[in-house]
Amino acid sequence: MRVEQAYLESVLANFRDIKRTGEGVLDQLSEADLHVIPAEGSNSIAIIVKHLAGNMRSRWTDFLTTDGEKPTRNREEEFEGGYATREALMRDWEEGWQVLLDTVESLTPGDLLKTVTIRGQKHTVIQALQRQVVHYSTHIGQMVYVGKWLKQAAWQSLSIPRGQSQAYLEQMLRQAQGETEN
Structure with a gap:
């Protein structure tokens, strides 16, 4: 596989992981929770979703x-x-992600060094992809933080829960060992 195709597959996987993390937050919250503004000048999760979709x-x-x-x-x-x-929130969320995923899936290795513009500034496709991975990750991180704040002890971890790092590492090593034996 060429490095360009591997890059496109990696970016697509990154976007899918970002989406999955956001959905892990949304799944844990009530409709009322989605509209809580945690501090003056901050955004509710609903507003973050609205911004991401737009x-x-x-x-x-x-x-x-x-x-x-x-x-x-x-x-x-x-x-x-x-x-x-x-x-309505979930519909907007899905529509935004569908446009993104359809577009990224349609890109070819030959597109990566093409020039696109964002607010009149030129970017290679690679730069534009990376810009959006960072942008969306930042906002999903905000959603995770607000979700954890809202749910407190009832929060279900979306990554390795505290105190379980060693067990997780051992599980991953066992899986890797099993893959090399097959």
Whole structure:
């Protein structure tokens, strides 16, 4: 496999992991929890989802041919209001991710060094992909933090729970050993 194809597969896996982590947060929270603003000047999880979905639709629609900041996007509006229902939030979440995943899946190794623009600034496709991996990871991290704050002791860890690092490592080593024996 060429390094370019391996990179595309890695980025796609990163985006899917980021999405899965966000969904792990959303699954643990009530509809009311989604709208809690943890501190003045902060955003609720619903607002973060609204921003992510708006960003994804803007960045990934016609990714290779139009500026990633679409004239139809109203970024400021993404930080106002919220969603009337959990279903509306989840629909927006899924639509944003679907545009992203469909676009990334359609990219070829030959696309990686092409130039795209975001707010008039030129980026290689590689740079644009990395920019969005970082951006989305930051916001999903915010969602995790707010979710943990809201749920306190009832929070179900989305990674290795505290106190279980050694057991997890041993399990991974056993799995790796089993793979080399087969």
